[in-house]
Each structure stands twice: as structure tokens, then as C-alpha cells.
Amino acid sequence: AYDYYLRLPQLRKLWHSTDFPNWNNEPILKPILQALEITFRFLSIVLSDPRPYSNHREWTRRIESLIMHQIEIIAILCEEEEQNSDTRGTAPTADLSSSNSSVSRSYSEASLLPRLATWYKSRDVAQRILLSVECQMRRCSYTLGLGEPNLAGKPSLLYDLVCKPNEIHALKTTPYDERVENHENHAVHATHQIAESWIHASRKVLERIADAVLSRTFLKAAEDCYAVERIWKLLAEVEDLHLMMDPDDFLRLKNQLSVKSCSDETASFCFRSKELVELTKMCRDLRHKVSE
Numbered sequence: 001a002y003d004y005y006l007r008l009p010q011l012r013k014l015w016h017s018t019d020f021p022n023w024n025n026e027p028i029l030k031p032i033l034q035a036l037e038i039t040f041r042f043l044s045i046v047l048s049d050p051r052p053y054s055n056h057r058e059w060t061r062r063i064e065s066l067i068m069h070q071i072e073i074i075a076i077l078c079e080e081e082e083q084n085s086d087t088r089g090t091a092p093t094a095d096l097s098s099s100n101s102s103v104s105r106s107y108s109e110a111s112l113l114p115r116l117a118t119w120y121k122s123r124d125v126a127q128r129i130l131l132s133v134e135c136q137m138r139r140c141s142y143t144l145g146l147g148e149p150n151l152a153g154k155p156s157l158l159y160d161l162v163c164k165p166n167e168i169h170a171l172k173t174t175p176y177d178e179r180v181e182n183h184e185n186h187a188v189h190a191t192h193q194i195a196e197s198w199i200h201a202s203r204k205v206l207e208r209i210a211d212a213v214l215s216r217t218f219l220k221a222a223e224d225c226y227a228v229e230r231i232w233k234l235l236a237e238v239e240d241l242h243l244m245m246d247p248d249d250f251l252r253l254k255n256q257l258s259v260k261s262c263s264d265e266t267a268s269f270c271f272r273s274k275e276l277v278e279l280t281k282m283c284r285d286l287r288h289k290v291s292e
Contacts, residue, residue, distance in 0.1 A: 002272060005257065006192050007171045014167060015200050023090045025081050026162070028204045029074065033144075033163040035197035036070050039063065040112040041172060042190040047121045049183060051246070059244055064125050066194075066237055068132050073230050074144070075136035080223055082141050092162060093142045093155035107147035107156070110165035114147040180256045184249040187241075192271070195238045199275045202231045206282045213289045228283070235276075 003009065015031045046059040081087045107114055117126035133148040145156030159165075174180070174189050205224050212221035242250070254271075 001257075005174055005176065006189065006196060007174070008196060010171055011193065011196065012200075014164060015197070019161060020090075020092045023092060024087045025077065025091065028201050028208075029077060030162055031197040031201045031204075032070070032074055032077070033159070034168050035194045035201075036067065036074070037111060037163055037165050037168050038190055038193050038197065039067050039070065040116060041169060042187070042194070043067070043122060043125065044112060044116060044119075045186050045190060047119075051183060053246065054183075055244065060125060062241060062244060064128065066234075066241075067129055069230075069234050069237060071129070071132050071136050071144075073227065073234065075140060076227060076230070078137065078140045078142070080227075084220070089141075091142060092158045094145070094158055095155045096150075096153055107145050108159040108163075108165065110160045111146055111163070112165070112169070117147060176257060180253065182249055182253045182256060184245050184253045187245060188250070188253060188271075191238060191241050192273070195235060196273060196275060198231055198235055198238070199273065199279050202228055202235075203275070203279055203282060205231070206279070206286065209286065210289055225286075232283075 011034075014034065015027075017030075018026065020026050043060070043063045046056065046063055049056060049059075078091070081091065113126060113129060116122040117130060119126075130146065130148045133144050133146055134150065137143045137148075137154075138152075140154075142155040142157055143150050143152075145159045150156065171193070172186075172189075174185060177185070205228055209221045209224045209228070212218070212224065
């Protein structure tokens with residue numbers, strides 16, 4: 001029921017798609033960029049919340065902080081990619097000086113962020129996010145292409161082809177929307193989609209750490225361990241978003257979701273991530289992968 005509610009089968013299909021075979025970071029950065037895009041949608045949900053008792057200012061601060069920390073980890077992973085001679089230059093980018101107009105756009109056309117930068121409710125926070133992208137990506141040879149100033153005129157990541165924002169936003173609805181009238185439904189849905197995307201990416205990083213240990217490239221393994229540590233802190237920040245949800249609305253949502261969606265469904269609804277359990281086991285087993 002949990003996977004069905006979050007539409008995880010469709011999300012996993014996007015995570016596992018391979019559009020750039022020569023880009024080693026695709027299995028990691030793709031779900032992370034998709035989590036970032038879902039967070040942009042989450043920001044629009046919060047700013048559109050009509051409930052007078054919702055703390056809109058604090059919600060906005062929390063979502064902005066979450067976006068900033070995601071961008072920081074993305075920048076770290078991109079920098080490490082550029083430092084590695086085996087992966088340097090493999091990211092799919094568009095050179096702004098190229099005469100090919102089909103790939104020379106300086107920003108995404110499908111992402112929500114450029115549109116949030118023009119909406120009066122989100123203009124200020126979106127502009128701060130764009131400046132954060134500009135600052136965090138300064139040490140990387142390319143930028144994300146989300147509409148940031150790109151003062152250095154660097155190549156832009158083909159964000160729309162990598163992230164596929166339109167396909168991500170097509171998964172914003174839940175199978176229970178028709179019978180669940182609760183604004184927290186969309187907040188819970190977005191929160192867990194973000195968490196699951198990062199959990200998947202973290203598992204891919206852990207697999208890369210295991211390969212690095214086996215090949216005795218311990219410096220690379222140590223750098224990825226640092227990334228995993230940052231992801232765990234980010235997951236804690238995502239989990240804390242539940243504290244911002246209205247208790248009455250959240251408990252009512254849990255009761256609404258507990259109603260069986262079909263007569264032959266035997267498992268009750270539970271907010272329990274199997275992927276998170278596996279991630280915890282992988283981190284626990286990592287201590288055994290030490291050099292002799």
C-alpha cells in the first residue's frame with residue numbers, strides 16, 4: 001500500500017532509466033535531481049495552502065532550507081565527478097556558445113523553479129534558490145541550468161533530459177485523491193517521494209563505496225562516505241517536516257488511508273519504507289568492508 005500510495009513503481013522506472021550510458025553519475029544524480037524537482041513542487045503546495053492555521057512562514061523556511069542542502073550535496077557530487085579523471089567531462093551538458101539552438105538553452109523549460117521565480121508568492125525564495133545554485137556550482141565546470149545567473153557562462157546540464165520534470169510532476173497525484181479530502185495528503189506524498197528518491201541515490205553511493213574498497217581506492221571511498229553522511233542528515237531534515245504538519249489533519253489522513261482501497265487488500269497502510277531498512281543494513285555492513 002505504501003508503494004502504491006507514493007507511486008514508487010513509476011518512480012523506480014524513472015530512477016533506473018539509462019539515457020546517458022557514458023555518464024557514471026547518472027544513477028546517483030538522476031534521482032537526486034528528481035527529489036529536488038519534487039521539493040520545488042512541495043514549495044508551491046505550501047505557498048498555495050489555504051488553511052489559516054498553517055504556519056506558512058515556517059513551512060517556507062523549512063522547504064527553502066531543504067532545497068539549499070540538496071543543492072549543496074548535488075554540488076559536492078558534481079565536483080567529485082570533475083576531480084576524477086575517469087568521469088570528468090561525461091555529464092550531459094550544453095555549451096552556451098554552441099550554434100546548435102536545440103541544446104543551447106541556458107535554463108530548463110520544464111522545471112518549476114523558473115516559474116516559481118515569477119510568482120509573487122514565491123519570487124523571493126526562488127531568487128535565493130537560484131543564487132544558491134550559482135554559488136554552490138562555482139567550483140564545478142558546469143551548472144545545473146535552472147535559470148541561475150551563470151555569470152561565468154559555463155555549460156549547463158541538460159536538466160530536462162536528465163530529470164524529466166514533466167514525468168516527475170505527472171506523479172504528483174495519489175491513487176486515493178478522489179476519496180481523501182485532506183491538504184496534508186499532498187504534503188505527506190511529496191515528503192515521502194523526496195525521501196525515497198534520496199534513499200535510492202544513497203544506496204547507489206554505498207554500492208560505489210563497496211566497489212572502491214574492493215579496488216583499494218580508499219580516497220574515493222572516503223569522499224563517498226562523506227556524501228552518505230550528508231545524505232543521512234538530509235533525510236533527518238526531511239523526516240522533521242512531519243513535525244510541521246497539523247496533528248489533527250495528519251491523524252485524520254492516516255485514518256482515511258487505512259481504509260482498504262480494495263476488498264481483497266489484506267495489508268494495512270503503514271508509512272514504513274523498505275528501502276530505508278535496506279539502506280540502514282548497508283550502512284551497518286559497511287564497517288566490515290575495511291582494508292586488511
